[in-house]
Each structure stands twice: as C-alpha cells, then as structure tokens.
Amino acid sequence: MHPLQGGVAVITGAASGFGLEASRIAARLGMRIVMADVQADALELAAHEVGELGGEVLPHRLDIRQAAEVEALAEATFARFGTPNFVFNNAGVGAGGLIWEHTVKDWEWVLGVNVMGVAHGVRVFTPAMLAAAKADPSWRGHIVNTASMAGLLNAPNMGVYNVSKHAVVALSETLYQDLSLVTDQVYAHVLCPFFVPTGIHRSERNRPADLPAAKPTRSQLIAQAMSDKAVSSGKVTAGQVAQFVFDAMAENRFYIYSHPKSLASVQVRLEDIMTPRNPTDPFRERPEIGDKLRQALRATD
DSSP states (O other): OOOOOOOEEESSSSSSSSHHHHHHHHHTOEEEEEEEESSSHHHHHHHHHHHTTEEEEEEEOOOOOOOHHHHHHHHHHEEEEEEEOOEOOOOOOOOOOOOGGGHHHHHHHHIIIIIIIHHHHHHHHHHHHHHHHHHHHHHOOEEEEOOOGGTTOOOTBHHHHHHHHHHHHHHHHHHHHHHHHHHHSEEEEEEEOOOOSSGGGGGGGGGTTTOOOOOOHHHHHHHHHHHHHHHTTTTHHHHHHHHHHHHHHHHHHHHESSOGGGGGHHHHHHHHHTTOOOOOOOOOOOOHHHHHHHHHHHHOO
C-alpha cells in the first residue's frame, strides 16, 4: 500500500501535464484532491475526468503568483478536506531568448509563477503539515516542488527560465534541510524533469493580461521553435514522470529525475565550478547544433 493511500492532495498546474497525471494517480489511490490551475475551462474538464476515476475532487481556479489567492486555496483545502498529505507545487511557465532581451514583464511573469508560486505554496501549507505531524506521530506529509534540469544546468538562450528553476532547486534543498531540523514526518522533494511532452512550450496561452508580452525578438522566436521541437519529441511521458513522483515519496527520496542520463552534464558543470574552469560548451558533443544556433543568432536581417 502506498503511504498516501486515502490521504489529501493539493496539486497546482493540475489541468495538464504532470499535474493532471499526478491527479489521476492520486484518484486511483483514493485520495481527496484539490486541483488548482489558472485555466478555468481546462480545469473543469480535468476535474470531471479525475472525479470519474473515483477521486473526490475540489477544483480551484488559481493565479499562483498572487499570495492572497494561494492563501484562499489553503483555506478552501482545510475547510473541505483538512491538512494535505501531499502538496505538489507544480505550476510553471517557460520562456526563452537571450537573457538581456527579456522585458521587466517577462521577468515578473516567469519568476512570479515559477518561483513565487512555489514559495507561496510552501509558506501556506507547511505550518499546517507540521501541526498535523505534531498532533499525530503516525502522520506523514510530502511537499514536491517542480523545478527542471534547467535548475541544475544553464543552457544558453533560456536565461529567465534557468534563473527561475535554479531558485526552485535552492528553495527545495533549503526546505529539505529546514524540515529535517524540526520533524521526521514531513518530507521535501524536488522534481527535475528534462524534455517531456507537456504544455509548457505553450505557456503564452496563459500569460496574464497585466503582464503582456512584447513583440518577440529573433532569439525568442528561435528559443520557442527549439522548445517546441524538444518538448514534443520527448520519449518519457508526463504519466511516467508523475509515477516517478509517487515512487520518490514512497521512498522518501529527495531528487526526482525523468532522464537520469542527463546528470552527466550536471557533473561537467560541477567540475567546471570545482576546477575552476570556464563553463563548458553545452554543444561539445553536438557541435552542429551549436553552430546552427550561433549562425541563426548572428544572422543579419
């Protein structure tokens, strides 16, 4: 039996991708599920489907950037189901391009969702989970934050996204250490997927009206095309990654990877830091890709 069987789950970004797949698994485990997402129509359909699997579902439309809205999500969760055993801070957006070409609104949007969304989730749910653990020695809770391999590497032409995901890794590692100081019953985990077919390459569809996008630059158009190709061609599915998350919680394993072989590049980066040497060319094994990207970025109109 999975340790979360019959528990309570809060999942952001629940209308698609990892969030929807995690909701499906939670339903099969008989969990009561709060499904939160910014896209109301997709959330309604997803919640109906998950409910058909046998899960008791509370759909909640949510702009994860907004502290007050996440606080309202917590209150709705406590009122309906009580303290969650599983908090999946999963909502995220993608953006690419040369790092100096991002507008202030680009930074506010990506950091607002990817970083502050996770920070809000940790802030509003952790105290209740610690209180539940203190009241019941058998109670267990898990907080999973979705980062990315971009939180362990620094691929070019992905600046604002890299920054946001490095922040999530740092937040999650700190959360793990902080929790270990005060409890043995609440665990932190970080999910670092590589290219997996989800909707993240279409993040602009949910960009808020108060942070409109500027006309895309050449580098941003190139980044979008590369992301479309990489994400859509991924061989590991979102469903498999969601199962990796549940497996890691059962094993109390902190780091969760979709593509363990990609850790070789992480090792190279750490060797760069330790040696120290200048950052290694990320295209050293596929120089033709690097050459093509340089030519495209240096081309004149």
